[in-house]
Amino acid sequence: MDFNIESRNNRTVIQIQSEKLDTHIAPALKSELVLVSGKGEKNIILDLEKCQYCDSSGLSAILVANRLCKNAGGTFVLCGLNEAVERLITISQLDTVLTITRSVDDAEKMIS
Numbered sequence: 001m002d003f004n005i006e007s008r009n010n011r012t013v014i015q016i017q018s019e020k021l022d023t024h025i026a027p028a029l030k031s032e033l034v035l036v037s038g039k040g041e042k043n044i045i046l047d048l049e050k051c052q053y054c055d056s057s058g059l060s061a062i063l064v065a066n067r068l069c070k071n072a073g074g075t076f077v078l079c080g081l082n083e084a085v086e087r088l089i090t091i092s093q094l095d096t097v098l099t100i101t102r103s104v105d106d107a108e109k110m111i112s
Helices: 026-038 056-071 083-091 104-111
Strands: 003-008 011-016 044-047 076-079 099-101
Touching (some): 003 026, 011 104, 026 056, 044 056, 044 104, 076 104
Parallel strands (some): 011 044, 076 099
Antiparallel strands (some): 003 011
């Protein structure tokens, strides 16, 4: 499995287990996000700590998560970004749209 999904209190934490969030993983991640959201979960934390690379399909999956949470009146938090992924998000100007924290703990504090 390319990611772990864990429900905690009023949020779902999804940890990417692969070094790349790309066309091989993003479609499955999008499907999982839709399922999680469909179950009524509105707060999602996406942990990219193990992820070294992200392409446009990965960014698309991140934006799907953000939109699903926003539409449900919840919160989406992205965390654990390495330098390359953080740079991509900044270049794409998504740092102005997304809530980003250093760690899952910090993300959980924002939601609780």
